Amino acid sequence: MEDSIQKIVSLCKRRGFVFSSSEIYGGFAAIYDYGPYGVEVANAIKREWWKAMVQLREDIVGLDSSIFMHPKIWEASGHVSGFSDPLAECKNCNARLRVDHLLETIEVFADEKMDEEEINKIFAENKEKIKCPHCGKNDFTDVKKFNLLVKANLGNFAEDWTKEPTYLRGETCQGIYVNYKNVLDSTRVKIPFGIAQIGKAFRNEITARQFIFRTREFEQMEMQYFVHPDKEMEEYEKLKDFRWRFYLDLGIKEENLRWLQHENLVFYAKEAYDIEYQFPFGFKELEGIHARSDYDLSQHTKFSGQDLSYTDQVSKENYMPHIIESSAGVGRTFFAVLCEAYTEEEVKGETRVVMKFPKKLAPIKIAVFPLVKNKPELVDKARELYNKLKMSYMCEFDSSGSIGRRYRRQDEIGTPYCVTVDFDSLEADDVTVRDRDSMKQERIKIEELETYFQEKYSK
Ligand code: ATP
Numbered sequence: 001m002e003d004s005i006q007k008i009v010s011l012c013k014r015r016g017f018v019f020s021s022s023e024i025y026g027g028f029a030a031i032y033d034y035g036p037y038g039v040e041v042a043n044a045i046k047r048e049w050w051k052a053m054v055q056l057r058e059d060i061v062g063l064d065s066s067i068f069m070h071p072k073i074w075e076a077s078g079h080v081s082g083f084s085d086p087l088a089e090c091k092n093c094n095a096r097l098r099v100d101h102l103l104e105t106i107e108v109f110a111d112e113k114m115d116e117e118e119i120n121k122i123f124a125e126n127k128e129k130i131k132c133p134h135c136g137k138n139d140f141t142d143v144k145k146f147n148l149l150v151k152a153n154l155g156n157f158a159e160d161w162t163k164e165p166t167y168l169r170g171e172t173c174q175g176i177y178v179n180y181k182n183v184l185d186s187t188r189v190k191i192p193f194g195i196a197q198i199g200k201a202f203r204n205e206i207t208a209r210q211f212i213f214r215t216r217e218f219e220q221m222e223m224q225y226f227v228h229p230d231k232e233m234e235e236y237e238k239l240k241d242f243r244w245r246f247y248l249d250l251g252i253k254e255e256n257l258r259w260l261q262h263e264n265l266v267f268y269a270k271e272a273y274d275i276e277y278q279f280p281f282g283f284k285e286l287e288g289i290h291a292r293s294d295y296d297l298s299q300h301t302k303f304s305g306q307d308l309s310y311t312d313q314v315s316k317e318n319y320m321p322h323i324i325e326s327s328a329g330v331g332r333t334f335f336a337v338l339c340e341a342y343t344e345e346e347v348k349g350e351t352r353v354v355m356k357f358p359k360k361l362a363p364i365k366i367a368v369f370p371l372v373k374n375k376p377e378l379v380d381k382a383r384e385l386y387n388k389l390k391m392s393y394m395c396e397f398d399s400s401g402s403i404g405r406r407y408r409r410q411d412e413i414g415t416p417y418c419v420t421v422d423f424d425s426l427e428a429d430d431v432t433v434r435d436r437d438s439m440k441q442e443r444i445k446i447e448e449l450e451t452y453f454q455e456k457y458s459k
Contacts, residue, residue, distance in 0.1 A: 004280045008342055009211055011353065012038070015412050017338070017363075018212060030208025030216045032331075037413055040363030040394060042219075042334050045250070046198050048360065049221045049328070052246055053196045060194035060223060061187055065175025067200060068154060071164045073174050076303035077296070079149055083170060086110065086119045087146040087206050093135040098207045099123055099143050102130050111264045116145050150202040150216070168202035173325060175199070176224045177296045180321075181308055191310055191321055192235060194225040198330070210281055212331045219330035226310075226321040229294065236271060236291045236324045243275060243289055243326050250333070251358035252340055258283055268295035277336040286336060287328035294320040337361060341414060347439070355414030356437060359457060364415040365393035366453065369406055371422040373399035382421040385431070385446065389419075393453065411436060417456070419449070 012018040016035035020027040034042050054062045074080050086099035099119060100110040106129050110119055120143045131138050154166040169175065176195045183195055198221045205216050227235045240259075247257055260283075262272035270291035276283040297308040297320050311318045341355040359365070366389055370382035379399060386397045396415070398406050403420060410418050420432045431449070434441045444452050 004339075004342070005211060007353075008280075008338055011342070011355075011412060012338070015409075017041070030205060030214065032212050032215055037363040038334070041337065041357070041361055042330055044361045044363075045330060045333050045337065046219075046221065048250060049198065049246070050196070052242075052249070053194075053221075053223050053326075057194070059189070059192060060196050060225075061183060061189060063176060063179055063183065063195050063197040064199065065172070065179055065197060067169050067202075068152070068166060069169060069174060069178070071166050072303050073178060073300075074149060074167055074170070076299045077174055078299070079167075079170055080147075083149055084145040084147045085206050086114075086116075086123075086143045088123065088143050089141045090132040090135060090137060091139040091141060092137040093132060095132060095134040096206050097132065097140075101207065102133075105133075106130060113264065113266065116143060119143050119145075146204070146206055148203040148205065150204055169200075170203055171201050171222070171327070172197055172199045172220045173222045173224055173296075173327065176222065177300055177323075178304075180224075180226065180297065181306070184310070190313070192225060192227045192231060194223050196221075196223040198222075210279070210284075212335050213279065213281075213284065215331060220327060221330060221333075222325065222327045224296075225324045225326075227324060229319060229322045232270060232291050232293070232322040232324060236289070239324055239326055240273060240289050243287060243328075247275065247277075247286070247333075247336075250337060250361065252277065252336060256336075256340070257286075260285070268293045277332070277339075279335065279339060284332075286332050287326060290325050290327070292323045292325060294322050296323050297321055352408065352411060354411040354436060357414040357416075359416050359459075362414045362416050363394065364396045364410070364413055365417070365457065367396045367398060367406070367410045367415045367418045369397075369403065369418060369420045370399050371403065371420055375423075377426055378421050378423070381425060382419075385419065385421065385449070389449070389453070392450075393457070407434065407439075417453070 015037060017038035019033045019035050021031035021033050022028040054060050087096055088099050089096055103110050103126060106126060108122065108126055110122060123143050127138060127140060149170050150168040152166045152168050176197060183189060198219065200217060201220050202217050205214050208214055225235060225239060248254060256278040258276050260274040260276050265272055270293055272288065272290045274285040275287045277286045301308045309318055309320050341357045343354050343356050345352045345354065368382050368386040368389065370378035373379060383397065386395055389395050407418060416436045418434045425431050430443050430445045432441045433444050
């Protein structure tokens with residue numbers, strides 16, 4: 001199990017999908033960078049999300065709000081007072097640990113809403129049975145609730161922020177709530193409608209584990225859907241169904257997905273489910289789908305002094321819209337896509353590692369090779385082909401090493417098709433197209449190549 005994560009982590013570095021941030025300075029805990037192939041996959045995931053959530057939906061519009069926002073927003077949302085995780089330190093190795101996660105290891109489940117005193121009591125009762133995951137000892141400090149908001153030193157003068165701290169946003173949806181009225185007043189939307197956005201969020205996560213699963217800087221894809229109070233649960237069920245299908249469309253196997261219903265709902269929530277994916281370290285959250293009642297708009301009405309209620313143009317009914325949300329992580333979806341794609345196969349007594357990405361998520365769509373690099377006629381013809389294909393597809397030109405080695409490299413990147421220009425190509429104006437999954441090769445006329453790929457990529 002750990003082994004398969006190690007294999008994926010090492011492929012990610014070896015082939016330029018994911019790097020540790022600031023690596024030449026020894027890295028920076030729980031922060032990662034996407035490399036040349038990683039950024040292509042992450043962008044493709046975001047494109048698919050945008051297409052499903054905005055482009056194909058008449059009732060949903062997009063938004064890109066700023067990372068910095070008025071500090072009052074985080075008070076209104078409850079983040080300043082309540083956005084915290086329970087933290088304890090191991091007295092032996094000084095590791096900082098999430099107490100709810102420690103308790104989970106002995107199947108004791110703490111409630112997010114518990115205050116410091118309550119969780120301390122449960123922890124004290126169970127401390128005997130819990131071991132530090134790093135050193136194995138069981139000597140811990142008391143539990144402290146640790147706020148996850150990342151403070152930022154914004155402003156020209158130090159006193160600006162000591163008076164009222166600014167934060168890097170802890171979630172993207174607050175930018176949606178505070179723009180709800182702008183969107184309503186400037187576009188043709190009518191309830192029910194949604195606002196979608198993709199953007200960075202920041203959290204001072206206590207424990208950073210499991211590669212890119214839990215990071216301190218990450219990207220969210222969030223959609224907030226504004227509905228009439230009577231329609232909240234009906235729309236909620238539709239959204240759940242819609243989001244489940246999104247993961248299937250990304251090529252994730254249904255047996256690796258499951259629903260997790262939240263048992264301890266925050267006081268305002270009507271219902272909350274997570275979609276979980278079976279990572280090599282177990283089923284973990286990919287996305288949360290929540291029915292949030294009128295909490296968000298009511299809070300912002302209260303704190304901003306602006307009336308955010310809605311008046312139906314036809315019935316003239318005035319009400320505070322309820323919100324259902326879909327909140328997914330780019331990094332976690334990317335990780336799930338990597339886990340699904342990673343494949344090892346025995347080929348002629350050797351292990352072939354191949355990333356079987358769905359074609360729409362593959363970072364490179366077509367690789368173009370001249371058979372050898374020291375024959376200018378082959379190189380020129382291959383280059384000409386590459387220059388043509390790159391106008392429509394993300395392509396890669398590679399002339400170094402044996403063809404076998406070039407195929408293996410493209411297999412690890414997950415390139416669905418490799419095109420080789422060889423000596424016969426000079427005579428017959430055709431090329432070899434090799435399929436990533438079947439490894440079958442076929443001869444295709446150069447003039448037919450564009451139609452050939454159009455057909456392959458339209459599926
Ligand atoms: P968790 O319980 O795993 O901490 P959460 O319930 O706090 O997650 P939400 O606040 O509901 O997460 O955020 C919505 C989505 O944003 C999550 O489903 C996840 O995909 C992503 N996300 C949240 N925190 C992180 C993080 N630290 N690193 C990467 N992705 C994250």
